[in-house]
Amino acid sequence: MRRRLPSVQALQCFEAAARHQSFTRAAQELALTQSAVSRQVAALEDFLGVALFRRTQHGMALTAAGADYARQVRQRLDALERDAVALMGRRGQxxxxxxxxxxxxxxxxxxxxxxxxxxxxxxxxxxxxxxxxxxxxxxxxxxxxxxxxxxxxxxxxxxxxxxxxxxEDVLPVCSPRLLEAHTGRPGPLDPAALARLPLLQQATRPDAWRQWFDAQGVDAPRAMAGPRYELFSMQAAAAMAGLGVALMPTLLVQDELASGVLVVACPRPLKAQxxxxxxxxxxxxxxxxxxxxxxxxxxxxxxxxxxxxx
Missing domain, CATH: 3.40.190.10 (Periplasmic binding protein-like II)
Known part of the structure; x- marks a missing residue:
């Protein structure tokens, strides 16, 4: 059965026009004339039987259907481009x-x-x-x-x-300088003492420190306070800079613990939740x-x- 597919050129013109909200800028990007882009988009609308753009006092704007379709087309074109680049890179092997x-x-x-x-x-x-x-x-x-x-x-x-x-077992780690600055000694702390240090937070796991302190039976009012980082790599870098204590998966900081740039702040891991x-x-x-x-x-x-x- 023959596939009901619009032309790739029409999709490229529509995606560029939707992204720029302008036929003129889409034409400049694609090295085409404005009229060529307009014809391709019109042909796509005829093929689909759906209006993708509407005229406004200030030019043009996507319809609701056009905005949804633009997102889908952009993803498909990106995927096609990735596939083509991957195939060219491997020469088909x-x-x-x-x-x-x-x-x-x-x-x-x-x-x-x-x-x-x-x-x-x-x-x-x-x-x-x-x-x-x-x-x-x-x-x-x-x-x-x-x-x-x-x-x-x-x-x-x-x-x-x-x-x-x-x-994923997690463990409190920090710079040895942080322990010395706050306690006067390099050794690990008990959970109650740890609760008084700056705590680095993981943005995707806002309850992590609270869960760790609950497991230790320690009341820590500031368990959810402190600067937040989206990635563990950012949190590890902040810990190495002495900004606070990070609750890190042990398998992600093995090298830092081995080299001594990070130390265990409290030797009580929270087992694999x-x-x-x-x-x-x-x-x-x-x-x-x-x-x-x-x-x-x-x-x-x-x-x-x-x-x-x-």
Whole structure:
């Protein structure tokens, strides 16, 4: 059956006109005449049977249907461009996978281990995007996501299936200078004393410190006070700068603890209420994803075994 698809040029003209809210600026971007852009958009409206723009006193504006369609078209064109660039980069050889990953886990844990994957599967190409919150896979070109959350949060991610990777124990860490400045000694503190230090907050986990203090049986009125950071990498940098105490997943600060630029502020980890998961859409699994998942699970098993033995 023949597909009912508009031309790519018409979609490009419409997307540019919608983004600029101007046929003239769209024409300049696409190196076309204004009349050519206008004809393409008119042809698209005829094809769809829907008005995408309406005339106003100041020019033109998207209709409600046009605004919705513009968002969808932009995503599809972006995906087509990514696919074309990936194929050109590989010259048609091998397979590729697009992953959405929580940023600090990607930079501090996953990427340093990727040379092993490259040695074992040199024809598998990985592309990375950042992911801090659940999203709809149907709206992206992403094949899978590595995400941290509770089992309940993962179950609520609609249309997906999840594979557990690593538990996430969190531990208070800070610069050794901070401990000396506030206590006069470099050693760790008890939870009550820790509650009096500046606490660095994670924007995506506003209750983290409160949960940690509750687990220690300590009343901490200022548990949710302090500067907020969206990424764990920002929070770790703030802790190293001496700005406060960060509640960090231990697997993300192993190198800093080993080198001494961060120290354990209180040796009481909060055991795995959250974990890292490989999340993928329900349905058929691409061979590239199956290969990557098998490698990732092996690496995570090794990491878990190392922690137990350590």
């Amino acid at each position: 091998g397979d590729s996978l697009t992953l959405a990953v929580v940023p600090t886990f990607a930079t501090r844990w996953l990427i340093p281990r990727l040379p092993r994957l490259a040695a074992q599967q040199p024809d598998l190409l990985l592309h990375f995007e950042t992911c801090t919150r659940p999203f709809l896979f149907t709206d992206t070109g992403v094949d899978a996501a590595i995400w941290a959350g509770t089992p309940e949060q993962v179950r609520q991610w609609a249309g997906t299936q999840a594979t557990p990777l690593l538990p 959250r974990a890292y998961y490989l999340v993928q859409p329900q349905g058929d699994e691409r061979l590239a994803l199956r290969r990557f998942k098998a490698w990732l699970l092996d690496v995570c098993r090794e990491a878990s075994t190392a922690v137990v033995l350590g």
